Amino acid sequence: MPADARYPSDLLYHPEHDWVRLDGDLATFGVTWFAQDSLGELVFFDPPAVGSRVAKDDGYAELESVKAVSDVIAPLSGEIVEVNERLAEQPDLVNSSPYDDGWLVRVRVSDRAEADALLDAEAYRELLP
Template structure:
């Protein structure tokens, strides 16, 4: 698979200003980084997997992604308890470059405050935020 070369911001996701996305599924959300984030970082070489069971707090870092260019904190777009991590990324972190919204997801959290969803942007608002 080759890196996702065209900007993409799917409509079914919600976006955080720090270039993270959330896909809400009932009382849980799958989290990852946006096309913009993976493109800015370049080829990913390491994902510091957080542990299942830890609590993440909206707007706070919960993991690190390391690329050939830099190490970057991953910011939680929503608060909750991590119930699953994408263990495949330990061996193949570049999947985030190839498929940031699919196989490149990072963690699944059980939401602790659904009102935080109101603070996230839809795809159109997120794309506009990148232009400014």
């Protein structure tokens, strides 16, 4: 079942439709409701390797719907410490639960100050059509 449109206020947002949940220097990344809705039913998540490094604003993974493939952009820089293994079997968790069960990766962030450039939920919503 598709989730309803929402943008939780406890998350930070990147304009490329990614969210981050920060807990100390550990961050969880995912894509927003708008992103999953635009992509349609997701059928494949190609995760990065645990231990690899991601750079803010660069692609770090691919999400594929039946029709198309989309790069997922890192909202912060750091090192991948965990990937959501459930998505290998159930990539559509990103559709049904984009902020909870459909998280993509956990990252040890290298520069927390980068988070200052991210958006709060209200500012992100204003970017949406």
